[in-house]
Amino acid sequence: MDIKELYAVYLQHPQVTTDSRHCPADSIFFALKGATFDGNQYAASALEKGCAVAVVDEAQYANDDCCILVDDALKSLQDLAAYHREQWGGTILQITGTNGKTTTKELVAAVLSKAHNVLFTEGNLNNHIGVPLTLLRITSENDIVVVETGANHPGEIAFLSEMVKADYGLITNVGSAHLEGFGSFEGVKKTKEELYDSLKERNACIFINGMDDVLREMAAERHFVMDETAIPYVEGRVEECNPFLCVRWREDDWKPWHTIRTHLVGAYNVTNVRAAVTVGLKFGVSPEQIDEAIADYVPTNSRSEYRDTGRNHLLLDAYNANPTSMAAALDNFSMIEAAHKMVILGDMRELGEESYAEHRKIVERLAGSRLETIWLVGPEFQKASEASNFSSMVSVFKDVEAVKEALQESPLEGQTILIKGSNGTRLFQLPELL
Secondary structure, eight states: OOHHHHHHHHHHOOESSTTTTOOOOOOOEHHHHHHBBBBBGGGGHHHTTOOOOEESGGGGGGSTTTTTEESOOOHHHHHHHHHHHHOOOOEEEEOOSSSSSSHHHHHHHHOOOOOSSSOOOTTTEEOOOOOOOHTOOTTOOSSSSEEEEESSTTTTHHHHHHHHHHHHEEEEEOOOOHHHHHOSSSHHHHHHHHHHHHHTTTEEEEEETOHHHHHHHHHHHOOOTTTTTTTEEOOEEEEEESSEEEEEEEETTTTTEEEEEEEEEOOOGHHHHHHHHHHHHHTTTHHHHHHHHHHHOOOOOSSSSSESSSSSSEEEEHHHHHHHHHHHHHHOOOOOOOOOEEEEEEOOOGGGGGGGHHHHHHHHHHSSSSSSSEEEHHHHHHHHHHHHHHGGEEEEEHHHHHHHHHHHHSSOOOOOEEEEEEGGOOOEEEEEEO
16 A cells, blocks of 8 residues: 555545554554554554554454455554655744754743644654644644654654654753664764754755854854854843742843743753744744743643642652753752752663762762762662762662652652653652652
């Protein structure tokens, strides 16, 4: 079946799923394969649960008139998404970056929704499966789509960009993350700039943080022109961050200042706020609507989140962690005024050969801090902390389960706690015990 024939089927059943546990009525099930599963085995179950069509890539499972046999179910999903994007033809903003891309996406979507019918990436569905699923959710009612794209190996942003074909692009920043896949900071940089390459090929525009030397250099190398094809972020300042971020921004030197009191923790989020303001102004959202949208946004995804549990005050940033974001979180935490401060930090994953050195840097930074209590979680922090000379301040746990046991035996109270770690450390499970 060629892509046009498959698209005709999609137009009849414009809801797509890859999860046989979630089968909306009259939807299409794509039988994808993973390291430990084969979606083909669940095709019949998906049809029984309500799917109208199942796209499979193994002939033995194409034993029903409702099954469509293709060479590769994943590639068919991606090709279908790319074709649908071309048929729709509306405006897409693509966002990538080492840190802050999900928060920026959420803020941008909140702002644009004040004046547009916006579709945006749900949660963290920013990879080779999540991006096509996002594109296939686009309807004729949407006039702007915000797509988040992530990467953990070279060439991934280029691949996703070819599918998305964005009209505008935004790189939040370039930092040290996924070094196991990229090899080095330069490897990270080359992959992120694949977005700029894709946009340049189509004479598209970028939004850029003009205060970021790395991004300015990347844009200049590709001849993006400031104020024309490179739209600089508005001026913005941190007014307060204890713990919530309060930002002042203005469009031009001769324009009045605006003040936004956000529900975000972390002074580093000022750049994400500036990005959202800039995008909103470009697409006709009024300054007053922008202020309202950002002030009303409340993070609920363990990113830059504040929680008062009644016993402790938590700064929860436990969805992801890399050396750049960990350092930024610790810098911000040092500026927060509180009587009793502690950190619970989990391993930073996917750092490859640099893992010990990067964890050691964090341990050394903690040695010079004024924190009362430091809890480190995971084998990487354990190795990095073994040679430290401040062990009396530090408790090291092998995993989150060990932390839970400690909390159940000796509950914490009256603490202001930064919780930060890679998602795989599962520190997001701790707030219910704090």
